[in-house]
Amino acid sequence: MVDSFLRYISYEKRYSQHTVKSYQNDLKQFEFFCQSKFKVQNITEANQLMIRAWVLSLMDGGTSPRSVNRKIASLKSFYKYLLKRDTISQDPTVKIKSLKVKKELPGFANEEEFSDFLNRLVFDDSLEGQMEQLLLELLYGTGIRLSELLGLRVSDFNPGQSTIKVLGKRNKERIIPISRSLNSLLKNYITEKNHAFSHDSDSFLIVNKNGGQAYPMLVYRIVKKYLSQVQSLDKKSPHALRHTFATHLLNKGADLNAVKDLLGHSSLAATQVYTHNSLDKLKSVFDQAHPKA
Incomplete structure (x- = not known):
């Protein structure tokens, strides 16, 4: 069974x-x-x-x-x-309850520090250097998951619409808008990738040195190498960039439902975990500006 x-x-x-x-x-x-x-x-x-x-x-x-x-x-x-399916007559898990788990708030990078970090970054002109830059820009610029990043194909990028198509959990597709700079970076990278490897539009976007699909540890290694410069991040991982993406959007006043759709969450409950950061900022503004604070 x-x-x-x-x-x-x-x-x-x-x-x-x-x-x-x-x-x-x-x-x-x-x-x-x-x-x-x-x-x-x-x-x-x-x-x-x-x-x-x-x-x-x-x-x-x-x-x-x-x-x-x-x-x-x-x-x-x-x-x-x-x-x-009538294989059993009673469910033995009915009275089994989940354990209480301490709620961990997602870690994220300080906005000002992270902006300075991005401006300081210098990448090699090689295809590998371009791939590393693209990898970081995609994770922070779109908030996609590691598995979604690895599953991206060249054909998922629409330069005319400045969007990427992402296959998320349970095979749910979503379209994510990208910035002009990321659009330009993608076009240049794909051109160089086509020179080095296959011109197949169905090939994977993020690749290893041999042109094959990149693997999780490769991405972790690259992300950790660069994020080691960001002091406000405790965890130097791809998911930390997803947390940072969501938090920075909300801190700038983005609609919670819009952020939910961008992240590919099935419910608002999963997105609301990021609002604590925005509330902290609101409290800070209140303390500084309100006469009764």
Whole structure:
């Protein structure tokens, strides 16, 4: 039934390969626990006590509450699937509650410092140097996720409209406007890339030295190399640039719904986490300007 469930979330629910792999790993881990601890060979026979015991073992083993909650969510989805198909008569996860997680506010770069940082940057004239510049400009200029960046193809760029087409979570497409400078940078980079490698418009935009699709660690390495100069950023990661993009937009008065659409969030709740930064700025303005402050 696990294989059937994985096919369901992959082809019908259209979850990403990364998400499907996470579900698979969680279910395998729980299956191994049930087999070794309770001698239950099939997790369709697992009950609430077994699930609680697994959660406790994860906590005792040092697994973070956030990771435990993700694993609980995997089980809930799996047993909900079994219940819908009448494979089980009762859902053993009904009374299993998620752990309380301390809310972490997303880190972002100070606007003034980051602007100075961008103005100081000097890149090599080689294709590799242009790619590194484009990579940073795309992440900060559009707020796209790492997986979305790696999935971009040359054909996703529309120079006439100054937009890029992004394939986000659950294969949802969205169109993101880009600045004139980023448009020009993309055109120049693609021209150089075509000279060095394939002219195929379906080829990946961000590539490695051999012209193949770039991989996550390559992007992490490049981002970390440059962001090491930004003191206001604790985490030097691609996602930090996404946080910075959203925060800077909101601090400049951007509409929350517009930022939601740009980020590819399915609900406003995910976008509202960035508003704390804007509120801090508003409080600062209030304290400086209001007679009653």
